[in-house]
Amino acid sequence: MGIQNKYYGWRWGEEDPIFKNLGYIQNVLGYIDPADKSFTSNNFKELFYPGDFDLLQKSWKKYKKGTDHAFEMSYRFKHKDGSWRWIKESGLANVFNTSNNPIGGIGTIQEVTDKKKKYTQLKSILKNVSIIILRLRQDSNNQITVDHISKEALKYWNIPCETLLKDEGYLRNLAHKDDLVGIRSALSNSFAKMEFFECRWRVVSKEGNINWCQGVGTPLKDKDGTCFLDIVITDITKEKLYTEQLKVSEEKYHSLFQHSPQPSWVYDLETLAFLNVNSAAISKYGYSKDEFMGMTLADIRPECELENLEIQVQKTRENYLNFFDGYFKHINKQGEILTVHLYSSPITYNGQKCRQIIAIDISEKMKYLKFIENQNKSLKRIGWMQSHELRAPLVRLMGLINLLTDQDSIGKEERHYINTEIINSANEMDIMTKNIAQIINDAQLKEKMNDVQIIAG
Amino acid sequence: MTYRLLQVDDDPVILFLHNKLFSKYTNSKIEQFKNGRLALDYILIDNGPDISYLLLLDINMPVMNGWEFMDEICNHGLENSTSVIILTSSADCTDLDKSKSFANIVHFIQKPLTKEKIEKLPLLMEYLALQD
CATH class of the missing domain: 3.30.450.20 (PAS domain)
Incomplete structure (x- = not known):
C-alpha cells in the first residue's frame, strides 16, 4: 500500500516486538496526520481483528520458549476507513549467548493486504x-x-x-x-x-x-x-x-475397414494418393499394400477414364462433405477392366481431409444382366413371332380346313387352290417353328458360354 | 344413304376365304384392298355425306398397316363415317389394348373368320344385307 517494509531489532527479554512498530502500523492504518491523536499505544490493541492479538501473543511466547530461530506471523487491523489490513511480521535470532541461546534478533514488518487478497482469491478459485x-x-x-x-x-x-x-x-x-x-x-x-x-x-x-x-x-x-x-x-x-472410447471406436472402424469383404480405401483429396487400403482391395486389384501406398487413383483407372476422374475429383473438392455413388471403370494390375459401383464419403484421416471409398465389383453382375437382357430380347422375339408370324399360316390353315367341310360351295379349281394353300401354309408353319427353335438354341448356347466364362473368371 | 363394306388385308388366301363366306349372305362382291394406303385413297375419293363405311381391317400389312390407317382416318376427320372391325391373326394383347383407344373400332376379332363369328356381329350382318 505504498508503505515500505520496516526493519528492526529486539532483545530477547523485551516485550513483544510489535510495540516497537507502532509508528509503522499507525501509517498502515491511515492515521497519518501528526495532529491525529486517536491512535495510541493503549487503544491500538482494540484495532486488532477479534482473536488475532491473542494469537500473536501466544505465537510470540511459543517462539521465545522454542528452539526455532525464525518466526513468521500475520494478523489483521482495522483501517481508519473501516477495512481490514493484513500485517506480516517475520524475524530471525542473530545474537546468541555462550550457551548458544538466542538473546537478540532482527525482523521486518510489512503490510501484506494485497498479497493476502490475491491468495484468498486464488484459494477461492482453487475451491471451484x-x-x-x-x-x-x-x-x-x-x-x-x-x-x-x-x-x-x-x-x-x-x-x-x-x-x-x-x-x-x-x-x-x-x-x-x-x-x-x-x-x-x-x-x-x-x-x-x-x-x-x-x-x-x-x-x-x-x-x-x-x-x-x-x-x-x-x-x-x-x-x-x-x-x-x-x-x-x-x-x-x-x-x-473419451480416449478409450475413441480407441475402441477406431479399433472397431479399423477392423470393419480391414475385414470388409468389399474393396475399400482412403485417399488424399489433394494428391489423390492412397493412404490406406483393405485386404479386399489388395486381393481384387492385385497390388500389394506397399505398392498401393506409392500409387494414386489414376493408377487404377483405364486411360479413357482419366478425364472423368478429374471432373469427379474437382466436384468433390468443391463439396468435400458430399456423399455420392456411381458406376466407374477400374483397371487391376493384370490389366483387366472392372466395372465398379463406387460409394464415396468424407473422412478425416490423420487430421487430413480425405475420402473413403467402397468399390463393389459388378463386372459379373453386369455380365448376368446383359445375359438376362439378351434372353428377354429372345423371349420377346419368340413371343412376337408366335403371335404374328406363326399364327398367320395357322389361321389360314384353320380357315381353309373349315371351308373344306362345306363341300357344296367348292368348285374343282377352288379345291385345287385350297389344297395348294394348305400345303403352303403347313410349310410356312414348319419354317416358322424351326426359326423359333433356332432362337431358343442360340440363347441356350450363349448361356452355356457365359457359364464357361464365369467359371473361368 | 349408302353403306359400303370394305376388306383391307394383304393375305390373298384370307381374302379368298372371306369371299367364300360372304357369298352366303350377299351376291355383291365386297371391295378388297391389299394395304391401308389403297383403302385410304379409295375412301378419300369416294366419301361423301351420305356414305358410311364398315371396314374389316387387318393390322400387319405392308405400305400402311392397320394402326397407321386408323391414324390417317382420324387425321382426315373420317371417324364418324367409318366403323372398323379389326380382324387379325395376332394374339398380342397390346393390339387389343390399342384398339380401345379408337372410338370407331367396334369389334376386335381373331382370324379365321367363320360363319358363327359373322352371325354374332349384327353390324356386319346389316352391311352384308345392304350390299345388294
Whole structure:
C-alpha cells in the first residue's frame, strides 16, 4: 500500500516486538496526520481483528520458549476507513549467548493486504476447480516430502488428505497402489535430471471411485540448495474415457475397414494418393499394400477414364462433405477392366481431409444382366413371332380346313387352290417353328458360354 | 344413304376365304384392298355425306398397316363415317389394348373368320344385307 517494509531489532527479554512498530502500523492504518491523536499505544490493541492479538501473543511466547530461530506471523487491523489490513511480521535470532541461546534478533514488518487478497482469491478459485497444486521438496538425503498441497481441490477429488502433509507416504493417499512405482520412478528421474515431470495415474476416492489424473511440473532449485517441484494435477478421467472410447471406436472402424469383404480405401483429396487400403482391395486389384501406398487413383483407372476422374475429383473438392455413388471403370494390375459401383464419403484421416471409398465389383453382375437382357430380347422375339408370324399360316390353315367341310360351295379349281394353300401354309408353319427353335438354341448356347466364362473368371 | 363394306388385308388366301363366306349372305362382291394406303385413297375419293363405311381391317400389312390407317382416318376427320372391325391373326394383347383407344373400332376379332363369328356381329350382318 505504498508503505515500505520496516526493519528492526529486539532483545530477547523485551516485550513483544510489535510495540516497537507502532509508528509503522499507525501509517498502515491511515492515521497519518501528526495532529491525529486517536491512535495510541493503549487503544491500538482494540484495532486488532477479534482473536488475532491473542494469537500473536501466544505465537510470540511459543517462539521465545522454542528452539526455532525464525518466526513468521500475520494478523489483521482495522483501517481508519473501516477495512481490514493484513500485517506480516517475520524475524530471525542473530545474537546468541555462550550457551548458544538466542538473546537478540532482527525482523521486518510489512503490510501484506494485497498479497493476502490475491491468495484468498486464488484459494477461492482453487475451491471451484479440480486442479491440485502440490509442492514436493527433495532434501539432501533425496527424501521427498510434501511442502504444500491445495487442500481446496482435494474436496473435489474426495481423497483422504488429513494426514497428507505429515505423512511421508503421501503418495499412498494420492495414487492407486499399482501406479506408485511409476510415479516414484518419474519423480526421482525428474529430480535427478532436473527435467520436466509428467505422469498419469489413478486416484482412489474415499468411496473407492477411481479417477484418472495427470501431474506436470518442472523441478527448481531453492535458495537453500534443496530442490522443489510444483506439480499441477488435473482430472483427466473424462479425457481418458473419451480416449478409450475413441480407441475402441477406431479399433472397431479399423477392423470393419480391414475385414470388409468389399474393396475399400482412403485417399488424399489433394494428391489423390492412397493412404490406406483393405485386404479386399489388395486381393481384387492385385497390388500389394506397399505398392498401393506409392500409387494414386489414376493408377487404377483405364486411360479413357482419366478425364472423368478429374471432373469427379474437382466436384468433390468443391463439396468435400458430399456423399455420392456411381458406376466407374477400374483397371487391376493384370490389366483387366472392372466395372465398379463406387460409394464415396468424407473422412478425416490423420487430421487430413480425405475420402473413403467402397468399390463393389459388378463386372459379373453386369455380365448376368446383359445375359438376362439378351434372353428377354429372345423371349420377346419368340413371343412376337408366335403371335404374328406363326399364327398367320395357322389361321389360314384353320380357315381353309373349315371351308373344306362345306363341300357344296367348292368348285374343282377352288379345291385345287385350297389344297395348294394348305400345303403352303403347313410349310410356312414348319419354317416358322424351326426359326423359333433356332432362337431358343442360340440363347441356350450363349448361356452355356457365359457359364464357361464365369467359371473361368 | 349408302353403306359400303370394305376388306383391307394383304393375305390373298384370307381374302379368298372371306369371299367364300360372304357369298352366303350377299351376291355383291365386297371391295378388297391389299394395304391401308389403297383403302385410304379409295375412301378419300369416294366419301361423301351420305356414305358410311364398315371396314374389316387387318393390322400387319405392308405400305400402311392397320394402326397407321386408323391414324390417317382420324387425321382426315373420317371417324364418324367409318366403323372398323379389326380382324387379325395376332394374339398380342397390346393390339387389343390399342384398339380401345379408337372410338370407331367396334369389334376386335381373331382370324379365321367363320360363319358363327359373322352371325354374332349384327353390324356386319346389316352391311352384308345392304350390299345388294
